[in-house]
Amino acid sequence: MKYIFFFLFPFITFSQEKVILISYKAVYNTELPTTKNGFLYVSNNQKKTIYFTEKISKNKDDEDQEVDVTVRLNSGENQYNYFDYEKDTLFTKDDIFRESKIIKEKIPRLKWTLLEESKTIEDVTLNKATCYFRGRNYIAWYSTSTAIKSGPWKFQGLPGLIYQIYDETKRYNWFLQYVKVANYDFNSENLNFKNKETISIKEYANLKFNNNDELDSKILTKLPRGATIVNQKTFRTGFEIKFEWEEDLKED
C-alpha cells in the first residue's frame, strides 16, 4: 500500500499545471436579477478550457477569492462548460428542472461578424463583433492584443480576448474582471466523461423546452376575465432559446 501512495503522490501534484485564469462578472437581468463571478481556465496550449460560474453571496466580501474548482465540481452544484478542442467536444453541465445533466455536443462554430467599430477601455482598444447564437444576438468587444480565443460560457473563436459580451436585449452580460495565472488540473477525474451519462443537445432542448413550450399560453389562459396581455413574449428563457435544427425548420 505504501508503495502505491508514493507512486501516486508526485503524479497528483504534478498534474496541477499553471494555467490562465480569466474572470468575468456575469450580469443576468432576469426575472430575479443576479450577478455571478465567472471563471474561465485556459490550458497553456489553449486546447482545453473550462468556464464555470459561481453565485455571489449577498455580502460581497468573498468576491475575489480564488475558488477551488475541483471541490466545486465534485459538489455537483455548478454549471460549467468544458471545451476539449482536440476532440472537438463541448461538455456543458446544466440543471434542467433541478436535475443536473451533462450535455455533450460538437464545439459550436460561432459565426462572428467583425465590425469596424471600436472603443477604448483603460488604454486597451476593443473591437466590436456580433454573432447570432441559438436565438439571441450577441455583441462582443474584444482585444486583439491578447490572443485568447475562449470566452465566457460557450463563446469562443474571436481573434482576441473578450472584454465585454452581451445579448442585444442586455438580458445576459459578461464583463472581464481580471486575467491572471492560476493552477488547474485539466487531467482531473472530474473532467473524464467516459463513464458519465451524457445527453445530446437535442435531448437537452427537448427536456428543457418541449414540456414547457406552451407555458406562456398556459399562463395566459388561466387569467381571470378582464385580464389581458396584448403583447405576447416568447417565454423560453435561458441563454439558448432556439436551436440550429429549429432554424432549419423555419426556413422550410
Place this chain on the structure above:
Amino acid sequence: MGRRLKRRLNFHYAIVTVLLFQNLLCFSQTTISGSVKDDTNNLYSVSIILKDSLSKSIIAYTYSDDNGNYELKTNKLGKFNLVFTSLGYESKTISVVLTEEQKEIKTDVVLKDKSMDLDEVIIKADLPMTIKEDTISFKIKFYKRGNEQTVEDLLKTIPGININADGTIKIGNQEIEKLMVDGDDLFERGYKILSKNMPAYPIEEVELLKNYSNNRLLKGVEESDKVALNLKLDEKSKRIWFGNMETSIGNDSFYELKGNLMNFGKKNKYYFLTNLNSIGYDATGDIENLIRPFRMNEPASIGDNQSVKSLLNLSLNNLNFKQSRTNFNNAELVSLNAILNPTEKLKIKTLGFFNWDETDFFRNSTDFVDVNGTNFTNTEDYQLQNDKRIAFGKLNVIYNISKTKMLEATTKYNDGDFNDTSNLLFNGNSTIENLQHQNTLFDQKISYTNKFKVKKVFLLIGRFIDEKTPQSYAINQFFYQDLFPSFNDANNVSQNSTNQMRFAGINAHLLDRKTNGHLLELQLGNEYRKDKLTTEFSLLEDNSVLNNPDGYQNKTNYQVNDLYLKSKYRLKIKDFGIVGKLDVHQLFNRLENNNASSNQNPFFINPSLGFDWKINDKNKITSSYSHNTTNAKVLDVFSNFVLTGFRSFSKGTGNFNQLDASSVVFNYQLGNWSDRFFANTFILYSKNHDFFSTNTAIEQNFTQAEKILIKDREFISVNSKLDYYFKFIASNLKVDLGYTKSEFKNIVNNSNLRLVTSNNYNYGLELRSGFKGIFNYHIGTKWTTTEIETTINNSFTDNVSFLDLSFVFNKKFDIQVQSERYYFGNLQTDNTYYFLDFDARYKLIENKLTLGLTGKNLFNTERFRSFSISDIGSATTEYRLLPRFVLLKLEYRF
C-alpha cells in the same frame, strides 16, 4: 507544401506557384497559409489576423491548428499586415501585398518567447447593474435605446421587468407595491398614471427594491415579500411638466374628460388630476388608494377599522352585475397632490381632492312576503337622486431624526355633504323621501419608530379620530298608522340623528427578528372609543310636530376601553412554518341608554394557531384555527327603535355583549399555478357560539326588528378550483365548484325561534385561449343555485355566461368585444338578458396620440330584472340601465 522555408525574421513575401485553373475557379481569392513555431515546437492556437495596413480593420483571422499550420482566405487586394499573436510569445507583424495575380501566399513564422505578464490585469468594468443586498440598481444608459418616450417604455427595456398591456408592472410574477421617484411616492398602487405619462429622459437609474417595507426601519425585520421600484432623477434635470389628457364624446351627451398634470423636481413634486364624466364611472376609485392606502398586517396600524356606520342609507344595494350600468351620473373630481422635501430629514406630503357627483338610480321591485300566516305583496317604483360634495385633505409629515429613528405624523380631514331624494311609488302611494347627511372626519396619527438594534424595532403609535355623521330624514307619508293608532292626523314623519365617534389609541409594538429567522412580535396598547348616538323620531302633521313617540327616541353613550397585549411568534423549520398568536384583552365598557348607565369589565383571550407546510413541490397545505371574542358595537347596544328605511325600524339589545366565535381554515394546493394541472381547495368552517339575530314583526307597511342574542350557528364553505391546459387547442379549462351552507335562527311575527338554513351551490366552467395570432377568446358560464329552508323551502337557479373576443391586429390597433348573458330561473317572462360592449383602440402616434371607440350596452337593453329569495319570501327587482352609447376617445400625452 510542408517544406520549411527560412526561419525567423523573414519579412518578405513568399511567392508560390500560381495555379492557373485555381484562378479560374475562385476569382480573386487569395489564400495565405503557413506554419507557426517557436524554437523547437509547432505552435497551436496562435492567432493570425489579417489587417488593413491603414485602417487597421480586421479582414480575416484564424488560429493555428495542432501542427502549427494556418490558412486564411480573402478576396481583398492591397496592402495588409499579417499579425501573429500568442500568449507567452512576442507578437509579430508581417506586411503582405495582395495582388490579383497572387493566389497563394505562404508565410511561415517563428515566434519569440516572452514571459507571461498576466498578473494584475484588472479591469474596472462600469457595470450596468449592481446588487446591494435587496436593492438592484440599473443604470439607464446601458439599457435605453433612445426612442423611449415614457417611463413605461423605459422600464420595458430592463429585462427583468414585465409590463402587462394594461400597464401593470411586475417583477417576475409579482406586482410592484409602488413606483417612487427619488424615494417619493405620490400614487401608491395607482402608479400607472405615473409610468404611462412621465417622460423617460430625466431618469438616470432605476432601483428595484426587494423585500420592501413601507417603513424603512422595518426593512429586514418584518415579514415582507413586497417589491417596489424607485426612479432616480438625473441631477441636471430641472423641473419638468408632463401629463396627459383624454376626452371622450358620445351620443346623448355622454362624455368623459380626464386630465393628469405633473411636475417633478429634485425637491418638490406636484400632481394634479381631474375627471369629469357622465358614463357611470366612479372616479374616486382612481384615488381611493391614496386616501386609504390598503396595507394588510402592516405594523403601526391602529384604529384603521374605526369609523361611524350610518343608520340610514338610500344608495343602491349591490347588484350582481356591473354597477356602472345602472349608475346615471354626472361626476366631477379634482385632486391636488404634492411632496415637498424642505430639508434632507423632512418630507411633507399633501393630498387634497374635491368631488361633486349627481347620480340617478331607477328601480322597480315586487316583494312577496309569506311568513307565519302573514302574506302580502308590496310594489315599489323607486327613483333615487343622490347629490354629493366631498372635500378631503391629508397631510403627512415624515421626520427622519437619525438613521435609526423616525417620526411620522398624518392628519386627515374629510367633509362630505349629501342630499338624497327619492321619488317612490309604494303600492300606488306617491312618496318622497329626503335624506340630508354630512360626514366630518378629523384623524391624527403619530408614530415613532426606533430601530434600536440591527434586527429589533420598537414602534410607538398614537392616534386620535373624531367622526360625526348627522342625518336628517323625512318621509312625506305616514305609513305607520297601525303602530301609532292615536295619531290620526299625522301625515308625515321625520328622524334626526347624530352618530359621533371619538377614538384615542396608543400602541407600543416590538418586532424582534431572531438570529434563526424567527420573528417575535409583542404589542401593548390601549384603545378608547366613545360613541354618542342620538335619534329623534317625530310624527308630523304638515309642518308641526305632533309627537315624539316613546320607544323611538335614543340617547346612547357607549364607551369602550380596550387594554390589550398581543403576541405573535413565527417559527419556520425547513418547509414547515407555524404562526402562533395570543391576544389578551381587558375591556372596560360603559353604556348610558336614555340616562340609565351601567358598567362591565370583561376579560378575554383570543388565541390562534396556524401552520403552512410545503410537503413537496406539488403539494402545499395551510391551515389555521382561531377563537375570537368581539365586543358589541354601538349599533348593537342602543335600546329604542330607529328608522332605517321608509318602512323599517330596528333596535339594539340595550345591553353589553361579547360574541364568541371559532373558525378553522384549511387550504390544499396541488401543483403550481404555471403547471398544466393546478387545483386548489379551500375549506372554511366557523361556529358562532353567540350571534346577533333579530326578532322581527312584519306588516305590509313596516317592519320592526329587534336585535336578540342567540346561541350557536354554523357556517361552512368549500371551494375548489381546477385548471387544466389542453395543448391541442392551446386553451385552458377552468372548473370552479363551490358550496356554502349557512344557518341562523330568528323570530318572525312571534314565531318560535326558527332555523333558517341556506344552501348555495355554484359550478362554473371557463375556457380561455392562448393563441399566438391576432385572435383570442374567453368563454365561460356559471350556475348558481340558492336554496333557503325555513318552514317552507324556496330555491332557484341563475346562470351567467360570457364570451369575450380579442383581436390584436398589431401594436397599433386592437379590438376587445365583451358579451354577457344573464338567465334567471325563477322569472316567468323576460328572464334572459344580453349585453354587448366593445372597445377599439388605434395608436395614431405611439405614446402621443391614441384614438379610441367604446360602445356600451349595444343591444340597448333598457331594463334588467333579477330574482332573489329570503327567509320571509321572494322579490323581483327591475333596474333601469344606461342606454346604448358610443364614445369617441382621444388621448393625448404631453
